[in-house]
Amino acid sequence: MSTLARTEEAPAATDPGVRRGRPAASLAKTRLTNRWATLAALLIAALWTVPTIGLLVSSFRPAQQVRTTGWWTLFQNWGFTTDNYAAVLQAGNSQLTMAGSFINSIAITLPATVIPLVLATMAAYAFAWMRFPGKDLLFVLVFALQIVPIQMALVPLLRLFAAGELFGVPVIGAFGQAGYAQVWIAHTIFALPLAIFLLHNFIAEIPNEIIEAARVDGASHGQIFFRIVLPLTAPAIAAFSIFQFLWVWNDLLVALIFADGAVAPITKLLAEITGSRGQDWHLLTAGAFVAMIVPLAVFFALQRYFVRGLMAGSAKG
Amino acid sequence: MTNFLQWLSTLPTLAQIPIIIGVFCAVVLLLLFLIELAPRRGRRFTIIRAVACVLFPLLMVAILDSYTWAIVAAGFLGLLLFWLDYRSRHGAGYIFALVGFLSPALLLLAAGLVIPTIQTTVQSFMNSRGTEFVGLENFIWIFTQPAGIRTVLNTILWVLIAPAVSTIAGLAYAVFIDKSRGEKFFKILVFMPMAISFVGASIIWRFVYTARPADSEQIGLLNQVIVWAGGEPVQFLQESPWNTVALIAVLIWVQTGFAMVILSAAIKAVPLEQLEAAELDGANGWQRFANVTLPGIRSSLVVVLTTISIASLKVFDIVRTMTAGANDTSVIANEMYTQFRNFEAGRSAAFAVILFLMVMPIVIYNARQIKMQREMR
Numbered sequence: 001m002s003t004l005a006r007t008e009e010a011p012a013a014t015d016p017g018v019r020r021g022r023p024a025a026s027l028a029k030t031r032l033t034n035r036w037a038t039l040a041a042l043l044i045a046a047l048w049t050v051p052t053i054g055l056l057v058s059s060f061r062p063a064q065q066v067r068t069t070g071w072w073t074l075f076q077n078w079g080f081t082t083d084n085y086a087a088v089l090q091a092g093n094s095q096l097t098m099a100g101s102f103i104n105s106i107a108i109t110l111p112a113t114v115i116p117l118v119l120a121t122m123a124a125y126a127f128a129w130m131r132f133p134g135k136d137l138l139f140v141l142v143f144a145l146q147i148v149p150i151q152m153a154l155v156p157l158l159r160l161f162a163a164g165e166l167f168g169v170p171v172i173g174a175f176g177q178a179g180y181a182q183v184w185i186a187h188t189i190f191a192l193p194l195a196i197f198l199l200h201n202f203i204a205e206i207p208n209e210i211i212e213a214a215r216v217d218g219a220s221h222g223q224i225f226f227r228i229v230l231p232l233t234a235p236a237i238a239a240f241s242i243f244q245f246l247w248v249w250n251d252l253l254v255a256l257i258f259a260d261g262a263v264a265p266i267t268k269l270l271a272e273i274t275g276s277r278g279q280d281w282h283l284l285t286a287g288a289f290v291a292m293i294v295p296l297a298v299f300f301a302l303q304r305y306f307v308r309g310l311m312a313g314s315a316k317g
Numbered sequence: 318m319t320n321f322l323q324w325l326s327t328l329p330t331l332a333q334i335p336i337i338i339g340v341f342c343a344v345v346l347l348l349l350f351l352i353e354l355a356p357r358r359g360r361r362f363t364i365i366r367a368v369a370c371v372l373f374p375l376l377m378v379a380i381l382d383s384y385t386w387a388i389v390a391a392g393f394l395g396l397l398l399f400w401l402d403y404r405s406r407h408g409a410g411y412i413f414a415l416v417g418f419l420s421p422a423l424l425l426l427a428a429g430l431v432i433p434t435i436q437t438t439v440q441s442f443m444n445s446r447g448t449e450f451v452g453l454e455n456f457i458w459i460f461t462q463p464a465g466i467r468t469v470l471n472t473i474l475w476v477l478i479a480p481a482v483s484t485i486a487g488l489a490y491a492v493f494i495d496k497s498r499g500e501k502f503f504k505i506l507v508f509m510p511m512a513i514s515f516v517g518a519s520i521i522w523r524f525v526y527t528a529r530p531a532d533s534e535q536i537g538l539l540n541q542v543i544v545w546a547g548g549e550p551v552q553f554l555q556e557s558p559w560n561t562v563a564l565i566a567v568l569i570w571v572q573t574g575f576a577m578v579i580l581s582a583a584i585k586a587v588p589l590e591q592l593e594a595a596e597l598d599g600a601n602g603w604q605r606f607a608n609v610t611l612p613g614i615r616s617s618l619v620v621v622l623t624t625i626s627i628a629s630l631k632v633f634d635i636v637r638t639m640t641a642g643a644n645d646t647s648v649i650a651n652e653m654y655t656q657f658r659n660f661e662a663g664r665s666a667a668f669a670v671i672l673f674l675m676v677m678p679i680v681i682y683n684a685r686q687i688k689m690q691r692e693m694r
Contacts, residue, residue, distance in 0.1 A: 041493035041503065044486060048507045048570065051521045054538055058524070070536050100330075107330045111337050118345055119422045126418035131407070138423075145426060147680045148434050149631055151653050151669040155440070155662065156433035164382075166432055173319040173382025179326025180333065189429030192422050221414045222353035250514030252634040256654065263326075267516045271638045274520060281524060281536065288520040292513050299512035303505075 059084055059289045063282035084286035091283055092269055095262045098287055105265040105294075108180055108255075109248045112187035117241050119188070120195035121203075121233075125225050127196070128204040129211055139200070145193040154257050157186060161258070183258040187248050195240060202236035203229055239305045246295050266291045319382050348373075352417045355402075355410030363403075366413060370399035434673075440666035447662050455667035468647045469671070471561050475632055475648060478562070480625040483569045484618065487576025491584055492606065504581065508574035515571065515634030522567045523639055526553040557645040564646055567635050572628060576621045583617035584610060616686060623683035630676050649675075 057071045062079045069077045089099040096104070127139050159165055161182040164174040175181050206229065214224050230237075248254075255268045264272075270287050277283060325333055351369045354362055371392050378391040402412040444451050459465035487507075494503045510518060527537030528550040535541040540550040553563040587610050595605045611618075633650035640646045642655060653668035 037493040038497075041490060041497075044490045044493075044573075045503055045506045048510065048573070050538070051525050051570075052509070052513075055521045055524060066536070068536070069534055070538065070541050072538070072541070103330045107334055110334050111341070114338050115341055118341070119425070122345075122418045123422035126415055130411075130415050130418070132412075132415055142423075142426065143684075145430050146684075147673075147677050148430060149650075149669070149672050149676055151631075151650060152437045152673055153430050153433035154669075155657055155665065156436040157429055160428065160433075166428070167436065171383055171387065175319045175322045179322060180337075181322040181326070184337070185425075185429070189425050192426055193430070196422060220353055220356050221418070222349050225349070225418075246512065250516070252514070252516055252637065253650075253654070256637075257657075267514055267634075270516050270520070271634075274516075274523070274638050275641060278523075281527070284520050285524065288517045292517045295512040295514065296509070299509065 055285050055288060058281060059285035061282070063087075063280075066282040066285070084282045085290070088283045088286040088290065091273060091277075091287070093272065096264055096269060098266065098269055098273075098290065100262075101264055101266040101269040102290060104180075104259070104263055105249060105267070105291075108183050108187070108259060108263075108265050109245055111180070111184050112191075112248045113241055113245045115184065116188040116191035116195055116244065117237060120192055120199055121230070121237065122225070123192075123196050124199035124203050125221075125229055127200050128206075129224070129229075130221065142193055143197050146197065150190050150254065153190070154253075157189070158182075158257055161185070180259070180263050183254065183263070186254055186258045187251075190254065191244055191247075195244070198240055199233065199236060202233045206232050235305070242298060242302055242305050246298065249295060321380075348417050348421075352414045355413040355417075356408060357410070363409070366402070366410065367399050370402065370413065371395035374398075437666045437669050440662055441670045443663050443666075445661045445663050451663065455663045456671075458664060459667060459671070464647070465652075467645050468642075468649055468652045468668075471646065472630060472648045472675070474558075474561055475565055475568070475629040476626050478565050479568045479572065479629040479632075480622045482565075483572040483625055484576045484580075484621050486569065487573045487621070488580050488618075490573070491577045491581035492610075495581065495584055504578065507577050510571045511574045513571070515567075515632075516638050518567050518571050519635050519638035522563075522570070523554070526563060528552050554640055554646075555644050560640065560644055561646050564635055564639055565629075567639070568629060568632055572625045576625065579617055579621050580614060583614035587613035616689065619686045620683065623679050623686065626679050627676060627683065630672065630679070 054071050057074060058066050060080050060082065061071065061074070061077075061084075062081045063084065065077050065079055066084075089102075090097050092098050092101065123142075127135065127142075160172075162174055164170050164172040210228060210232075211224060214228055219227070249265075250267065251265075252267045252271060255265045256271075259265055259268065270284075270291050273280075273287060274284060325336060328336070351365070351373075355366055372395070374391040374395045375388055378388050398412070398416060402416075403409050405411045440447055441455055442450060442452060444454075459469070490503075490507060494500050497503070513521075524536075525538045526540075527535075528540045529535050529537070531544075531549055535544055535550060539553065544550060554560050591609050591613070592605055595609050600608065631650055632648055633654065636642055636646060636648050636651045637654070642648075642651045647655070649668050649672045653665050653672065656662075656665035656668060
C-alpha cells in the first residue's frame with residue numbers, strides 16, 4: 001500500500017506543471033484548514049487534561065491557599081505541601097478512614113477479578129469445545145443476560161445474602177455481615193455474562209486441528225484446557241482481567257449496596273466525603289488522586305492490554 | 318461457609334486476599350483434577366467418580382448451611398448425575414467433565430441474575446414492603462408526579478446529548494490528529510479519563526464548576542474564565558436545567574476517549590485507493606471526508622453511539638457524587654437507589670424495570686451491529 005502511494009506521488013513532485021495546474025488559493029486553504037484542525041485538536045487536548053492537572057496541583061497546595069486562590073495562580077501564591085494527603089488518609093467516618101478504604105478496595109478488587117475469570121474461562125471452554133444438547137440455546141441465554149442492568153438484580157441479591165431467601169423461601173445460611181464475602185460474590189456474578197461471552201469468542205477461535213490433534217493423542221478435557229486453551233488465550237484473559245480489575249476498582253453502585261460500613265471501598269468513602277465535606281477542596285482533591293492512582297498506574301503500565309480490554313467490555317454495566 | 322466467612326472477616330484485611338483466592342483455587346483445582354480422572358476406565362476410577370458425583374453437590378449445599386432436605390436432594394441429584402454420566406453417549410466421564418466446567422458459572426448466574434431479575438419484575442407490581450399486589454400503581458406514581466417525570470426526561474436528555482457530543486468530539490479529534498506527529502501521545506491525553514472512576518471524574522469537574530461569591534477570588538476554573546470574560550459567577554450545579562448539562566459534560570469527558578480510539582482505528586482502515594480516487598476526481602478535504610471516510614466507518618460509528626447510549630442510560634455514579642439528584646438532576650438509576658434507601662422497594666423495582674426496558678432495545682441493536690462488523694472483517 002505505502003509503495004503504491006509513493007510511486008503515484010513521485011511524478012507529481014518532479015513535474016512542476018502539475019503543481020502549477022492547481023490554483024494557489026486552494027493550496028492556501030488546505031493549509032489553513034490544517035492549521036484550524038491543529039488548533040481544534042490542541043483545544044480538545046487541553047480541555048481533556050487541564051481539569052486533571054488542576055486537581056493534581058491543588059492536592060499539593062496548602063489548604064488555606066486552595067480555599068482562597070485558584071490553582072492557576074500557583075506562581076503568585078507559591079507553596080507546596082503533602083499535608084492534604086496525610087489529612088485525607090485519616091479522614092472518613094466513624095468506622096473507616098480513607099487509608100482503610102484504600103486497603104478495602106484492594107481486598108475487594110483482587111478476588112473479584114480472579115474468581116469470575118477462572119469460572120468464566122471454564123464455562124467458556126465447555127461452550128466452545130464440548131458437545132451437548134441445547135448448547136446453542138444455553139449460550140444465547142447467557143449472552144442475553146448482558147441486557148439485564150445490574151439494577152435489576154441488586155436488591156433481591158442483597159436479600160439472598162442477608163436472609164438466605166429466594167422468593168421468600170429460606171435456602172442457604174445468611175452471610176450478609178461476613179466481611180467482603182457478599183461484594184466478592186456480587187461482582188463475580190455481574191462479571192460472568194460478559195466474561196463468558198468474550199472468552200468464548202477467543203477460545204472458539206483456536207483452530208480445530210489443534211484441539212483434534214490433542215484429542216487423537218489421548219488428551220482429556222482437563223489436559224486440553226490446561227495445556228492448550230489457557231496458554232493460547234492468555235492475552236485475551238489478561239485484557240479482560242485488566243478490564244474487570246478497573247471496573248471493580250472504579251465501581252460505586254455495587255459497593256453502595258453490598259459493601260457497607262467497615263468494608264467500604266475508596267470510591268464509596270470518596271463519594272461520602274464529597275457529600276459531607278463538599279467545600280474542603282484540599283481534602284477532596286487529594287482523596288480523588290489517591291483513588292485514581294491505581295487505575296492510572298495500570299493504565300500507563302499496561303496500555304496495550306488496557307485499550308483492548310476496555311474496548312471489549314465497554315458495554316458492561 | 319458462614320462460619321468460614323465470619324472467621325475470614327476477623328483476619329487482617331490483607332491476609333484475607335491470599336486466603337480466599339487460595340481456597341477458591343484449591344477447590345477449582347480439585348474439581349479439575351476430578352475432571353481429569355473422570356474419563357479413565359477401571360473400577361477404582363468408577364468408584365472415585367461415583368463418590369465425587371454425590372459428595373461434591375452434597376458438600377456444596379452443606380457448607381452453604383442449607384436445610385437437611387436440600388442436602389439430601391443434592392446428594393440424590395449427584396447420584397442421578399453419576400448414572401447419566403455412566404450411560405453417556407460420549408463415554409463415562411464426559412457429562413461429569415461438562416457439569417464440572419459449566420455448573421459453577423451457571424448456578425451463580427441463575428441464583429444471582431436470572432432469579433433476581435424475575436423477583437424485581439414481580440416486586441415492581443407490589444407495594445413498598447412487597448406484601449401486596451398493587452398492579453401498575455408504582456409506574457403510575459412515577460409518571461404522574463413532577464419529580465418522576467423529570468427523572469425520566471433527564472435520562473432521555475442524557476441519551477440525546479452525551480452519545481452525540483462525545484462521538485462528534487472523538488471523531489473530530491481522531492481526524493485532526495490522524496497521521497500527525499505525536500499522534501500516540503495526543504491519544505493518551507484524551508483516552509486517560511477512561512481509566513479514572515466516575516467518582517474521581519465527578520470530583521475533578523465539581524472542582525472546575527465551583528463558584529464563589531462575585532466579590533472574592535474564584536477557585537473554580539470555569540467561573541474564573543467567566544469572570545475574566547466579564548460575567549458573574551454561576552452556580553453550575555444548582556440552576557436547572559443547565560445543571561443536568563453540566564453533569565452530562567462529565568460523561569462526555571470520560572467517553573470521548575473511547576469514541577476516539579475506536580473511530581481512529583476505523584479511519585485508518587478506510588482504503589487509501591478510495592481516498593486517492595476521490596482526490597483525483599477533484600474532491601476537497603471535506604468532500605473526501607463526508608463521501609469516502611464517513612461511509613467507510615459507518616458501522617464503527619453505530620457501535621460507538623449505541624455503546625455510549627447504554628452508558629448514558631445507566632449513568633449513576635456521576636449524578637450520585639455531584640448532586641445526589643438534588644435540584645432536578647436525578648436520573649432513573651439514581652432514583653432507583655434513592656427509593657431503595659427510602660424502603661420503597663416497589664418503586665425502586667419499578668425504576669429498575671423502566672431502565673431495563675429502555676436499555677434492552679439498544680443493547681440488542683448494539684450486539685447485532687458488533688456481530689455484523691465482525692462478520693465483515
